[in-house]
Amino acid sequence: MNRLNSTYFREQGTNLVLFSFPIMFLASLGCLYLHFQKKSCPKSNLIGRRSWLDSWNRPLIVMNPLGIVSAMELMFATMFVVLLGWSLANYLHVSFGHLHMHKASEKIWEAKFRSVWLRLGYIGNITWAFLFFPVTRGSSILQLVGLTSESSVKYHIWLGHLSMVLFTAHSVGFIIYWAITDQMALVWEWSRTYVSNVAGEIAFILALVMWVTSIPRIRRKMFELFFYAHQTYILYLFFYIIHVGVAYFCLILPGIFLFLIDRYLRFLQSRTNVRLIAARLLPCDTLELNFSKIAGLDYNPTSILFVNVPSISKLQWHPFTVTSNANTEPDTLSILIKCQGSWSRKLYQHLSASPIDRLQVSVEGPYGPTSSHFLRYDNLVLISGGSGITPFISIIRELTFQRARQEQQPDKKHKLPTNVLLVCAFKNSSDLAMLDILLPISSNTTSPSYLSEINLQIQAYITRETEQPLENTKKPLETIWFKPHPSDAPISAPLGPDSWLWLCAIISSSFIMFLVFLGILTRYHIYPKERIQKLRFVFLWQKKENDKKEGMKVQNLEVDEVGGEIESVAHRSILETMEVHFGRRPDLKSILMESNKKGSETGVLVSGPRKMRHQVAKICSSSKLANNLHMEAMSFNW
Numbered sequence: 001m002n003r004l005n006s007t008y009f010r011e012q013g014t015n016l017v018l019f020s021f022p023i024m025f026l027a028s029l030g031c032l033y034l035h036f037q038k039k040s041c042p043k044s045n046l047i048g049r050r051s052w053l054d055s056w057n058r059p060l061i062v063m064n065p066l067g068i069v070s071a072m073e074l075m076f077a078t079m080f081v082v083l084l085g086w087s088l089a090n091y092l093h094v095s096f097g098h099l100h101m102h103k104a105s106e107k108i109w110e111a112k113f114r115s116v117w118l119r120l121g122y123i124g125n126i127t128w129a130f131l132f133f134p135v136t137r138g139s140s141i142l143q144l145v146g147l148t149s150e151s152s153v154k155y156h157i158w159l160g161h162l163s164m165v166l167f168t169a170h171s172v173g174f175i176i177y178w179a180i181t182d183q184m185a186l187v188w189e190w191s192r193t194y195v196s197n198v199a200g201e202i203a204f205i206l207a208l209v210m211w212v213t214s215i216p217r218i219r220r221k222m223f224e225l226f227f228y229a230h231q232t233y234i235l236y237l238f239f240y241i242i243h244v245g246v247a248y249f250c251l252i253l254p255g256i257f258l259f260l261i262d263r264y265l266r267f268l269q270s271r272t273n274v275r276l277i278a279a280r281l282l283p284c285d286t287l288e289l290n291f292s293k294i295a296g297l298d299y300n301p302t303s304i305l306f307v308n309v310p311s312i313s314k315l316q317w318h319p320f321t322v323t324s325n326a327n328t329e330p331d332t333l334s335i336l337i338k339c340q341g342s343w344s345r346k347l348y349q350h351l352s353a354s355p356i357d358r359l360q361v362s363v364e365g366p367y368g369p370t371s372s373h374f375l376r377y378d379n380l381v382l383i384s385g386g387s388g389i390t391p392f393i394s395i396i397r398e399l400t401f402q403r404a405r406q407e408q409q410p411d412k413k414h415k416l417p418t419n420v421l422l423v424c425a426f427k428n429s430s431d432l433a434m435l436d437i438l439l440p441i442s443s444n445t446t447s448p449s450y451l452s453e454i455n456l457q458i459q460a461y462i463t464r465e466t467e468q469p470l471e472n473t474k475k476p477l478e479t480i481w482f483k484p485h486p487s488d489a490p491i492s493a494p495l496g497p498d499s500w501l502w503l504c505a506i507i508s509s510s511f512i513m514f515l516v517f518l519g520i521l522t523r524y525h526i527y528p529k530e531r532i533q534k535l536r537f538v539f540l541w542q543k544k545e546n547d548k549k550e551g552m553k554v555q556n557l558e559v560d561e562v563g564g565e566i567e568s569v570a571h572r573s574i575l576e577t578m579e580v581h582f583g584r585r586p587d588l589k590s591i592l593m594e595s596n597k598k599g600s601e602t603g604v605l606v607s608g609p610r611k612m613r614h615q616v617a618k619i620c621s622s623s624k625l626a627n628n629l630h631m632e633a634m635s636f637n638w
Contacts (some may be wrong), residue, residue: 015250016515019129023141023254024511030140031504034370038500059617059631065216067154067610068617068633077158080130084123091119103181110181117173124166125244125251131159132255136262137367140500148369150304150319154635157214164211171204200243206236223341224316246518257514261506265494266364270308270317274363275488277332279351280437281478284430285339286387287348288323288437291363293333293491298326301394302634303368305335310360312346321390322366323437325397327405333366333491336434338387357483363491372398377603377630379419381595383588383616385608386431389424391634392607393438396420399454417603420454421595423586425461425608429469432460433477435578458578459586466583588612592619596628607634 061069069077095115099108133141134152142152174197178184190198213219213229237256241249275292282288289307303322308314324334339345351359374380374395382392402416426432435458495502595602606616613633620631 015247016253019251020253020257024257024507027140027254027258028504028508030144031500031507034140034143035498035500035504037370057630057632059621062614062617062621066158067635068613084126087126088119088123091122092116095119106181110177113180114174114177117170117177120166120173121170124163124170125248127159127163127166129252129255131156131163131252132259134159136255136259137365138262138265138503139258140503141258143370146369146373148304149367151634160211160214164207167204167207171201195244196242199239203236203239203243206232206239210236227316257511258507261503261510269494270362270364272362273485273488274361274491275484276359276361276482278482279359279480281348281352281480282433282436283477284428284433285345285348286431286434287337287339287351289335289337289361290324291333291335291361291491292488293331295330296497297333297366297491297493299333299366300368300370300372301325301374301398302391303366303394305333305366306364307335308362308364309347310362311350312343316343317364318343321394322368323390323393323397325394325401327401328397331490334437336387336390336393336437340387351480352478355480358485358488359482366491374603374605374632375399375402375416376601377417378415378600379595379602380417380421381592381602381604382420382422383586383591383604383606383608383612384422384424385612386426387434388606388608388612388634389422389434390607392422392424392605395605396422396438396456399456403454416454418455420456421591422456422458423461423588423591424458425463425586425612427462427464429462429465429580429582432462432580435460436477456577459591460578460580461584461586462580462582463585468580468582588615589619592616592629600628602629604629604631605634606631610635 056072056075057070059068060071060074092115095118096112099111099115101111102114133139134147134154134156135149136142137149139149142149175187178186186197187201188198190196209229210232213222213226219226277290277292279290280288299322301322304319305322306317306319308317320335320337322333323336324332337344337347339348350356375398380395380399382395384392399417399420406416424435426434493499495506592604595604604616604620606613613635617631617633620629
């Protein structure tokens with residue numbers, strides 16, 4: 001170990017080699033793997049296959065506050081807790097064998113008391129080593145294990161609560177120790193050669209603010225307070241480094257390093273105003289935004305796009321599910337926004353109040369899975385509540401495209417779901433308007449024949465109305481077309497079509513530069529120059545190349561204002577397959593049991609309120625249904 005502590009890295013050399021380098025190498029290698037997988041495998045082959053791991057992904061525990069926990073998640077959570085317990089026991093065993101007395105009159109039990117709270121801080125460092133991985137949206141590591149940042153948010157929440165419990169015990173324990181040993185003056189100590197207690201206290205206060213504002217009730221009612229409080233993580237990291245030193249910071253470096261790279265790339269993408277083609281105002285206080293995108297931007301169904309509208313709020317970013325399909329709509333990207341909060345209502349009112357020629361919008365993303373895993377099942381049951389139907393719009397569009405593709409290329413056939421059941425629950429009948437945009441306007445891939453071949457059935461439930469309202473009470477759909485603006489650009493990937501390859505280069509080069517700067521800082525005590533300029537150069541160069549390829553066609557884009565698109569043949573076909581039930585909720589147990597009778601592998605995807613997700617999870621985890629039903633919950637409210 002002493003050989004790793006070189007002249008240039010000193011005591012942090014061991015931590016860099018053992019903890020930082022392997023993760024950075026894995027992230028770079030993962031980027032290369034994803035790049036060559038994308039190049040070598042057509043999108044139709046990235047469907048995913050059933051394996052013995054499917055049984056481990058079934059719901060095992062359904063309870064608050066954990067939510068839905070699969071057997072795989074429970075196994076890894078248990079392993080992580082065992083790791084923390086073993087680390088604490090090992091730390092205490094070593095420290096009790098070599099007790100360090102901080103003053104001559106200190107008793108043995110006091111030294112052991114101090115050692116316990118100190119080692120709890122060490123254990124807190126382990127939780128922080130994993131804290132940033134789930135919220136790194138463009139992470140190659142998450143993609144390698146089949147996760148997305150949205151599905152991993154709950155792991156960030158679990159780790160955040162656990163780390164705060166440990167750090168709170170660490171902080172309170174030391175205050176008690178100083179009080180019983182008459183050393184309260186150490187509370188104000190700012191040592192330049194040892195641990196800075198004041199820096200640790202400031203970091204703890206900042207973390208406490210983030211923790212309190214992340215309580216679900218506070219986060220949902222005062223989201224802006226939660227959002228702004230979480231931005232203090234930068235100050236927290238600054239005082240954290242001062243408190244623990246660079247050597248211990250290297251223990252948690254990889255997650256933070258990869259997160260900061262991802263955050264900077266998102267910042268660069270968000271500085272560009274994107275081209276908004278049109279907005280459709282649905283009669284159910286819902287709006288659809290249609291953006292222009294470059295043809296080379298590819299994404300899978302259920303992807304997420306983060307949207308910022310400066311005229312509504314310059315700081316607020318909100319995630320929305322992409323409803324369009326990259327195959328059938330190569331030049332456009334659409335999202336559906338339900339007016340449920342103050343931000344979305346202000347946007348709806350802003351668009352409906354008076355006609356406008358342009359709306360300034362910035363985006364980040366889209367982010368999503370690397371494969372269309374839902375296509376591997378024999379049957380699909382899609383269960384939604386309210387605006388939870390949005391991810392299923394992109395799924396149904398993908399199914400129709402794949403079916404049309406098989407008809408056009410019979411030699412490239414692969415298995416697709418033969419039966420698709422969409423069960424959607426709405427509060428009011430006006431919400432049925434969201435089904436009007438279930439398919440894109442394309443005569444090639446959405447003809448009734450393809451709809452019949454995927455055997456799409458729609459069961460809609462209206463919970464607050466007992467009968468069909470009069471037709472003339474329905475508000476008309478309104479479409480707003482926006483004029484092109486020279487400063488607007490189509491949505492594009494931050495690093496171009498070869499984004500994974502460029503990300504590998506950025507991770508590798510920036511980490512090498514970090515090591516060089518850290519070595520110089522350690523050896524000569526000088527500060528390094530800014531290293532993110534190269535990262536910025538790569539982004540701007542790729543953006544320039546994208547603009548050349550597109551020929552800045554956004555400025556010359558002709559808008560085809562076609563009226564009456566909702567009444568197309570495809571949409572009338574959808575209405576023919578839909579059965580509407582008034583005054584009741586869906587009997588999910590009966591529906592799933594009926595699907596299970598078919599005896600084939602059935603994918604159950606649920607998106608909606610927590611109560612609905614938990615109900616479906618409990619049904620699918622029952623012993624009678626667990627063999628054939630494979631459930632996946634989609635949650636966008638944490």
